[in-house]
Every structure is written in structure tokens, then in C-alpha cells.
Amino acid sequence: MSYGKHHRRSGSVLSRTTHYTESPKLLGSGETLCVPLDLISGGHNLELSDYLGILRRSWVLVVATTLAGLLLGGAASAFVKPTYTSTTQLFVSIQSSGSVQELQQGNTFSQSRVQSYVKTVRTPIVLQPAINALGLGLSADELASKVTATTDANTVLINISVDDPSPVQAAAIAQAVAGSLINAIDSLEKPKNGGSSPVNLSVVTPAQAPVAPSAPNTKMNLLIGLLAGLVMGVAAALLRSTLDNRVRGESDLRKVTLAPLLGGIAFDGSAVSKPLLTQAGPQSPRAESFRQLRTNLQFANVSGNAKTVLITSSLPGEGKSTTATNLAIALAQSGQSVCLVDADLRRPMVNEYLGLDRNVGLTSALVGTADLDDVLQPWGEDRLAVLTSGPVPPNPSELLGSYQMRQMIEDLERSFDIVIIDAPPLLPVTDAAVLSQHVGGVVLVVGAEKLKIQDLQKSLAALDLVEASLLGLVLNRLPSKGTDAYTYTYYSRSDIQQPEKKRFGSRRSNPGFEEPSSTTSLMYGVDSRKREARPFPSSAVAESDHR
Template sequence: MEFQDYVAILRKRWVSILVVALAVVAAALAATLAATPSYQARSQVYVSVRSGGTTADLVQGSNYTQRQVKSYSDLVTSPLVLAPVIEELGLDTRAEVLALAVTATPVVDTSLINISVTDEDPGRAAAVADALAASLAVQVNELEPPTADGQSPVLISTVRPAVEPSAPASPSPTRNLALGLLLGLAAGFGVAVLREMLDTKVRDEDHVAQVTESAVIAAIPHDDSAVNDHLIVQSNPMSLVAESFRRLRTNLQFLSAEEQPRALIVTSSLPEEGKSTTAANLALTLADSGARVILVDADLRRPSVANYMGLEGTAGLTTVLIGRASLEDVVQPWGAGHLHVLTSGQIPPNPSELLGSQAMAHLLGQLVQRYDHVIIDTPPLLPVTDAAVLARLTGGAIVVVGAHKVHRHQLEEGIRSLETVNARVLGIVLNRVARKQSETYAYDYSSDPSQTPRSVSERRSDAPPPPRRSTKAASAEGLDLTGTRLPAQGVAGLDAALGGRGGNRWPGEPLGEPSDQAPRHSRA
């Protein structure tokens, strides 16, 4: 990771870092309040040598004491010095325990020794420090070999008696809180870096670039108000989300000037990444531009296009593939524009085989001849193979990536499944991207709602689409896959089951007049 990566983590996860830091500070404060105050008293002794009055003797004695100071400092915490102190002061402890509260430190390049004692009682701490200084002098006199006059050559004198401390040495609230803050910030940043390294979810275009070289051709922002509004291009055409779908349309049209795909699939790695919503809104924007578009629901496991568009879904793609109806019979117009919809029909027991059949290839050929754009909604790539099967029969695939939903290895595996069958990945649509503050504007120049322009599909018809009929009702009229039969009334009955939207119109014609008033035609 580079420096800018750490800066990005800091900006992204500063809240969690601050929470961890505050938690550590709170723990330090609690430990400070719970700790028993302890006091520290210090006495200081001076080590000298009895010698003659000549300069040489003084220099020799000074060098000797400086060499011996370290040994005398270690001697302070020995039982030889501690035991007399315990006995003198009547302390209820042992020499080994008392040694833990005593520190003897020689002052560098001097003959001084600082003796510090820590105790819960400030008076006792001072008394023990002074007693240790006196005991050290006695023990050194006994240990050093006497001179000719019977005296010890080393003299230890107390130069600074201990003073009873007025404030505890520990705990120190200021020091503990400062240390807790520093440790908390370090721990919080460490946790943030660890979470970033372990978090493999796709969140932005940089994460997509780590997985695939396919370009991100659109980033659809997340909008809480549009979570349950699947046709945002029709219901709120001036929103930022709707404008993002128009940008997708534009980028798709200029993606390949030499080989413009007439038929493409819209898929994702996992369910609920927004592929069906993307397919529906892409079809709407293409139809709004004046192109003849058909939206095909090829998700034969969990179809949703009929529900989103408010159309009858019991007769559709599967009905055509099993030969029980023609394409003209089941295609339904939507609104009053150039958009037609081929719903899924009833769910078959063998979706993959049906989608990979010759009948499906023939149907796609028909659709490509009659429409400018064929948008096919397919199941996700990882759970089933339906999308990969269809990708071989079309001009390519648009892969929808749900930000904060799919992991990088899942996206990589999904794209690999397309590459395995030599399918063309047209681009990536990054869906539900978190918007920055600078992007919270609305694409609307008019303050008068009555002057707000509407999409072509909405402008051509203000009438709501007919309600979708239940599968049970359609089955009662005679259409099912197991029986493989049409309604008793034939094509006319099927058209009635579709609310007058099926067999009396030719796919690809303008939807303003019925087919008996306009000649049938097809695109070469």
C-alpha cells in the first residue's frame, strides 16, 4: 500500500478510528480511577573514600568510588540491606517483596546514589528511604576491608534525606489519558487498515479495475427514494439516477462504432445487484431516443420484468420456445413509444436447456431483424449457467456490479464464466454507488414542476399500464407448459388474456395504431 492509500483509509474510516481511540481513552480513564494511589520518596547518599590529603590520593579515591557506586546501588535491594530496615520499622513484609518497591540509581559520572521507595503510605515511603540509606552505610562499612587504623576506607553519607510526598506518583491522569489517546489512535488506524485489507467488497471503480480490464461504462448512484422505484427513468426522468441511465445508453452506443451489438444480455454475479432494474431502464432510455427496442425477460428462474412493467407474465418467452405461440402473439407494447416487452412466461423445469436451444437462437435472429436493440435480462452468473449460455448467442454482456454487495473474487469468477464461453463483456455498470456531497444536485433547471419535461415513453401515454394478471388466472384459461396447449380460443383468446396487447400488433411497429391499419414490415 502506498501513502495515498493510507490517506484514503483515514478519510474513509475516520469515524471508526475515532471510536476505537475514544474506547481506549475511556479504558485508560477507568483504570486510572480504579488504581490505588502510590507515593514515592527519595533519599540521596554520597560515596567517598578516606584517604590522605595529597592530590594523588584524592584522584585515586574519586576513581575508586565511581567504580564502586554501581555495586553499592545493587547492594541496596539485597536482603543484607533490606532485612535490617524491615526489622527496624516493623514492616509486615519480606525482603523480596520490599525489593520490588525500591529503586537505587547511580547518578552518571558522580559518586551519588538515589534511593527511591514507592508505597501507598507517603510517610512510610519516606521512612523506608531514609532507613535504607542508613542501612547501606552500615553494611558497606562491614563489607569493605578496614585500613590500618581499623576503619572502613569507604564512607557513605546521606546528603538528601527523604521528604514525605504530598502528591501521588501514580496513577497520573494526564499521562495515562495522553498515552491512551496515542495508543487508541494507533490501534484504531491499525484496525482500519486491517479491515480494508480484509474487506474484499467492490465499492468503487478502483476495485473493479483490480478485477477486470473491462471498462466501467456507467456508475448508477444510490438513491434511498428510488429503492422501490424500478422504472426511475419513467417516474422521475430528471433525477440523477435517470440521468446516469441515459449516460449508460450514450456510452453503450459509442462503445464500438464498428461492431454495434444489436442484442445483448444484462447480468450480474449474484442476485439482487440490480440487473433487472438496469435492463428495464436501459430499454426505456433507448426507446426514448427513438430506437425500436424489445426487452426480453430471460430470467426463467426468478422473472421480474413483468412485475416491474405492470404486464401479464404468464405467456411469453417460454410459450414461444415450446412452439405454443408465435412471437407476434405474446409480445406486449409498453406505454405508447417504441418499447416492446417479451415477458418470461411460465417457469420451465429446464431453463438452461431451453435458453441454449435452436429455438432460442432462431428467436434471437427474428428479434435482431425486427428491432434496433434487443435487451435481455438474464439470471446471475454464479448460481446458474443461463447467462453464459445466452451470452454466446448475443453481441455481448453488460455486467451489473452492486456496490457494497459483491466481493471482488465473486466478480472475477462471474466474468471468468463469460470469458470461458468466449462471450464479449461490453462493460461494467457499477450500481448503487455512494454519492459524494458534491453530487447531490438534481438535473433540473426548472423550478416549476409543471414545466419539467417528461421522458418519451411517459409523454406519449399518461394511462397506467394494465394490472398484471396472476399465473393462476392465466392457467385457468388453458395456458400451461406441462399440457403444452393454447387456450381454446386460439390466438384471439391469448390476445384477450394479454389485455389486447398481443397478437393484434406486429413487433417493431409504432404502437399508435393496430396492425390492421398499418402494413407489416421488418428490418433487413
């Protein structure tokens, strides 16, 4: 089949609006794959949508810090002793005969003198008489800290304000200071010849006891606390996003690899007790996810060369075993003959999920204590055969990398349309890297919000080191809500025109192979009768969604 034909089909399945280019290195087997241009050329500069995503992801933190700032602002207002401010206003005038010229000159003189009078207000010559008159137990400097004198530009008005915990005391002090200033200026401006002072200061606004405190300003404190908390919350969210290097979605994958994303599987709480695809509704998001994974995997392997697909992960707990098991079930439901091999010889779980025995299995066939035909177990209503792990050996890596393992894979490929192998995680042990050299392709399962980006980089490097053919990645345990939520479009069966079933890696497209009979002993083992799907055993419930 020509590349152009592959290109059109991939475009119809993966995207109808994305432009594609050829990237022959992603599969690792010489097969050309269509990769979106924006994934190759795109940088990772944060855009507005990225910042909004960070804030949505950390909205609890932002709201908490904002409320904390608001509470601190309210506490500051509640615990600060209130202060009252009383103000009096004085008018400065010059004695004159009343002519226009004298009035103009007097006004100019008054404005030039007002600034000096303002500075005089807080001096001992003014404050000490006020202290004596009211009997205040304060020094002139202490009283000066409570008194403020100002003037408006181009006016002859002097404003004297006094702050005090008592509103009555504030008004009394303001009035006393105003009277003392009048006397002081009269004394200072009096001519030496003994005449009267040409400057007159008169009170135009007497001081009154204020009703409400001037401080603290509760509204302002609340506003400042709110803004400060919001800023701190946003900063904390950005810092948290910078320090949190876990893989959360496709954008995080694109920071380290351009390998195709074959599918996303949303976290389903019910999968803990019901991990199998057959236990979910046919139109459930979980079932739709695995059908989409099945379809995308077929297009990632358009040549059909990868008849054996290795399913692995970077670390334990990312869901590789449930992914491998359900992918095998989904492929079998499409009409293909599938063999599921549990090659995790350290923590085998496939037999627990499917309710099968593992007293004999893969290791039994590898060491020669049992024939391969005898250890294959049929499962379910479709053409699915399962090869459980068998007894756990002391040397898993040696067995998986042996010549016998390679021959067994070749035997299985001759008898099944597709072979799915569940392998151990890449980073703790070398089993998966060793086994990847015997298979046609590798699918790497990535646990969302669990795997760190540097661990993903190490896994990709390990596969690259052994020149494994990476077919793509599967994002597992995606949140069902939030910025990284997995969504899909729901279609009922009546809305979809069912396509003709296409075999994954089918040998019918290759005249050199014969289609095996459905009664072949290698496919169904000694007992060729269909095995009913067993209920999920309670012993595996705790680990069902963590393998």
C-alpha cells in the first residue's frame, strides 16, 4: 500500500485539520509516520491558555491564599486601636485700607507667609502653650507626632489636624494648637515699634469631635489583603507548576518526545474493582478509550510488521498490565485472533485480572517443562488466548532474552494475528529493554500525574539504546475533570455506520501466509472449548488500576 494512501487514512482518523509531515524515525522500523507539523516546530513557551490552565489546576491554592490575605486584612483592622482625627482651619489675612492694590499686595504677602506659618505649627513655641493649657502629660516632640499642618496651593488657608485615640481629646488639642498659633504669629509679626501685627489669623472651621475613626481604614486593609493574597496565590501556583515536573497531559509529553500519542485513558474509580473492558458499558468512556487506542495502534503499524507489541511503562503503578489486558480484549472483539502474554515475571498480574491459573505458563514453556500448546488458555467469547507468566523464576532477564523466548514469539506470530506482551517497567529492571529487541513494536504507558518527566526521558533513552521500535505512548489515569481532563464525543450505535473489520497485522494481506484454523491447538491449547469470562478475583482488587 502506498504512502499517500496511508497519509489520507491517517488524516481521516487522527485529525482533519492538522497539517502533517513525514518523520521516519519515530517508529524505529523504517515505516513512515505522519506527525503534526506543530509538534515538530513548536516551542514550549507558555501562552495565555497555559497560564489559565495553571490557575485552574491550582485554583484551590489561589483561593486559599486570597482568603488568607483577606482575613489578615480584617484582623489588622480588628486588632489595631482606632485613631480619631479632628481638623481645624485658619484664614490668614493682612490689615489694609481696603483698596484693590493693597488687597492684592496683602494677598501676595499672605501666600508667601503661609508656608512659614505651616512649619511653625509643630514647633515648641506653638505646642508648649497648648500642652500647658490642656494639662497634657506630653512633651512638645510627642505632641508634634500627633499634629499635622498643611496648606492648599495658592490659598491663605492653614489646616491643622490632630490624631488621638479619643475623639474629644483630638478636637480639644486641635483647637488649642490653633489658638496657640494665632498668639505665636501675632507675637512674631508684631512690629518692633510696638504697633499691632499686620497679620491676622482667624479660625474659619472650628475643630469638632469626629464620629468615626480615621484609622484603621477597614475597607482599604481588606482590599490590600485581598490583592496581596491573590498575588501570592498566583505566584505560588506558578512556582508550584515550575517545580512540579510530573506528566499531566500531552503538552508535557511534547516537551521530551514527538512519539505519537496513541490514546488517553481517563481514570475511572470503578476500574479498581472492575478493571476489564468487558465489565464496562459498551459506550462508556473507558470502552471508547480502548477502542480508540486499538484504532490508532492499527494506523501506527500500517505495514503490519509489528505483529508482536510490547506494553510497558517507566515505573510500577502506571497501569500497563490493565492497559495490555484491555487492549488485547479490544483487539479480540474486532475479530482478530489475539494472544496475551504475561511476561512480567516479577509481579505477574494478568492471571489475577482474567481469573486464570499461572501454575504453568510462559516460564514452564521456556524451560521445557511444558509445551506451548498446553499452557495457552482461551478466555472470553472472542478469539483471545492467554499465556500466563507461570512460576516466578530467579532469573527473569535471562529467560526473556533467551533464544527460546525469541522462538516462542515467532511461533505465536505464526498462529495469531497479533501478540500483546505485558512486560515489567523499564526503569527498575532491564527485562522490558531486553524483550523489546524480540518484538515488532513497543507501546509505552505513561501514568498521568504520577510519572516525572525525567523518568519518561530515562525510559525513552533506554528504548533508544536498544534500538527498540516505539510505536507510541498511551496516557493513562487522566483526570476526568480539570484542564488535563480526557474527553470524548459520545455516539450511540445507531449514529455510527459500523466499518468493515480490519485485522491488525493480518496475514491475509500477505499471500505468503495461510490463515490458521480456529481450532488450531496452539491458539486454544489442549482444551479448545471457549472459556467463560470469570469474575474479577478479590485478591487483585487492590492492584487492579495500578499495574
